[in-house]
Amino acid sequence: MDPTTLLRDSRALAGLAVPLVLxxxxxxxxxxxxxxMMGLLxxxxxxAGGLALVIxxxxxxxxVGLVTSVGNRIAAAAARAETADGDAARSxxxxxxxxxxxxxxATLAGLAGAVLMLLIGQALTxxxxxxxxxxxxxxxxxxxxxxxxxxxxxxxxxQFTVGMRxxxxxxxITLASVAVNAGLDWVLIHGTWGLPKLGLTGIGVATSAVYLLSFLALYASARKDPALAPLLSLNMFAADxxxxxxxxxxxxxxxxxxGSEAGFFSVTALMAGSFGSAALAAHTAINQLVYIVFQVAVGLSHAASINVSRELALGRVHAALRIKNTALACAAAVMAAVGAVYVTLPGLVLRPFLDGGAAGDDRAVTIATRLLLVVAVLQFFDCAQNIGVGLLRGLDDTRSGFRITLVGYWAVGLPAAWLFGYAAGLDxxxxxxxLLAGLATTAILLLRRYGGGLRARAREQEAAATAYPGPPAGRPLRRPSGADQG
Incomplete structure (x- = not known):
């Protein structure tokens, strides 16, 4: 891809990706x-709090995975309505x-997950x-x-709002929730304003309250949007x-x-805990840093996935291939900048989580500083594999991602973690x-599968064009669209 095309495609992808990343x-x-807040306690x-959040x-x-395809289905339906013979009412x-x-x-998954969470807590010892x-x-x-x-x-x-672009x-809404969460954390931990002093439990209460307020705020916002309100039907009892x-x-x-990816990280958290509380605290701090940077990949993955669904609904296979290259290039640029900060300023990066001068924290800081060197490389593959999952979702290929993660995480990553951590004595x-080995394997296999899937789509289009002369799967639009520029 030439630099001009890459820049143009990056700007088009950023239109959806930047709000999602932020x-x-x-x-x-x-x-x-x-x-x-946990670290201050x-x-x-x-x-303990880090392990609770892991669960x-x-x-x-x-x-979230159960409802993630909603955005892709809605994007495809909206794109079909824009074609020359599209039916807007049907869409x-x-x-x-x-x-x-x-x-x-979402309701069924939430109820089942809450029960399972409590059962897992009873089995920790x-x-x-x-x-x-x-x-x-x-x-x-x-x-x-x-x-x-x-x-x-x-x-x-x-997912509904993202699918509708x-x-x-x-x-x-999310920015407001951060401020509300911080305030509730402080109030419920320390028992100010006459409220009970809940300590660590107060963080859990605050988190649940913020999720409820965030849902209500997003629903209210969507109801005020003239493009979204007529389509926002939450009557789950009338679900088809x-x-x-x-x-x-x-x-x-x-x-x-x-779950395979999260489970991979959850098991490694349990493995880190077997080396003591200092090792688990260091693991928790580093895992949170990885989680922060990972959100760039999540935003790019969702945006790329939605755009792939749209392009394929309109029959533009080559545009779907460019989306992959653009997303990976944008992710690599961000990861390189973040990795440089990890390597050159480890103390500054770790300071919000661990205090090297505090009793019991000095060993955790030493462990975390060494881990930052690995993370500087690991995050490239972590982002690439998440983008790969999103790209396959745009192809409606959700099963290949699962099979590949089983290989990458559990057949390669977990045995490697045991080998390096226990057998080699690297803790x-x-x-x-x-983790690095597992993520690298997964990323390579996912991106390879996406390329193969696109080639299969291209062959199908060529066969259809040969059998039925005229426009292939992509039909002309009613009105000009900016999609051809992205």
Whole structure:
């Protein structure tokens, strides 16, 4: 791809990706704020609270996966309405069906996830965690569990707005939620204004409350948007069963893919905990840094995925190939800049999470500083594999991503983490070297699969054009569109 085309495509991708990246970064500020507040309590509270968030995020991520295909289905439906023979009324009805079905799926996933979260908390000591840490985790999980339901409702409505290419309100709502979360954390931890002093549990209560407020704010915002309001139907009891089954068919492999990745990180957190609270605290701090930077990939992945669905609905296979190259180039530029900061300013990067002068923190800081060198390389592959999953989702190929993550994470990454961490005696550093190996393998396989899928689509178009002379799958638009520039 020549530089001019890359620049043009980057600007087109940024139109959707930048609001999503900023929203993701604002959203991760919620857990970052929680992590900082935990660190202010004690190293043991940071270890316990970090493990509670790992469990919550594991189930939240899988629930989000169940409704992630909603954005792609809505984008494709909206694109078909723009074609010369498109039926706008039929497209609107399809979008409403998808939204209702997504709320039904989100509700079922939220209820099941909350119950499972509590059950996992009871088994922590059997998984090798210190008894004192496990006790603290069990006090926080019941406060976090109710927040899973509004969290997934928020994600269902979010996918609707993204699929309609109108995600702007997400950023303002998420930024406001960060401020509210920080205030509630402080008030509920310390018991100010006459409220009970809840300590670590207060962080869980605050998180659940913020998820509920965020959902209500996003719903209210969408109802005020004249383009979104007529299509926003949240009556999950009227959900079309066929549409629900279709979303589940597409969503289960996505949830399994997300769960495979989150589970990979969750298991490594348990492995890090086996080396003591200092190792787990260092792992928690580094994992939060990776999670922050990962949001750039999430935003690019969602934007690329939506654009791929749109381009393929219009029959433009070559444009879908350019989207992959553009997304990877943008991600690499950001990762290089962040990696340079990790390597040159490790103390500054770790200061919000760990205090090298505090009792018990000095060993955690030493471990985390070594881990930053691995993360500077790891994040390139972490971003590439997430973009790869999104690109395959744009192809409606949700099963390949799951199969590939099983190979990359569990057949390569986890054995490598055990080998480096335990057999080679590198402890937490070895675990992160295993993470690096797993993510690199996954990224390479996902991007290779996407290229093969696009080539298959191109062959199908050529065969259709030969059999039926005239325009292939992509039909002329009613009106000019800027999609050809991106």
């Amino acid at each position: 929203t993701q970064l604002a959203q991760v500020a919620l857990t970052t704020t929680d992590t900082v 004690s190293t043991r509270d940071l270890a 919550f995020n594991q189930l939240r991520t899988m629930g 609107d009805a399809e979008v409403r069906r998808i939204v209702r079905a997504s709320m039904a799926v 059997l998984l090798g965690q210190e008894a004192a840490v496990a006790d603290r985790v069990r006090t926080m999980l019941p406060a976090l569990a109710p927040g899973l339901l509004p969290c997934l409702w928020f994600q269902a409505v979010r 109108r995600p702007q309100a997400l950023l303002q 069963r066929t549409t629900v089954r279709e979303l589940v068919r597409l969503g289960v492999p996505i949830a399994a893919t997300y 937490t550093l070895g675990i992160w070297l295993g």
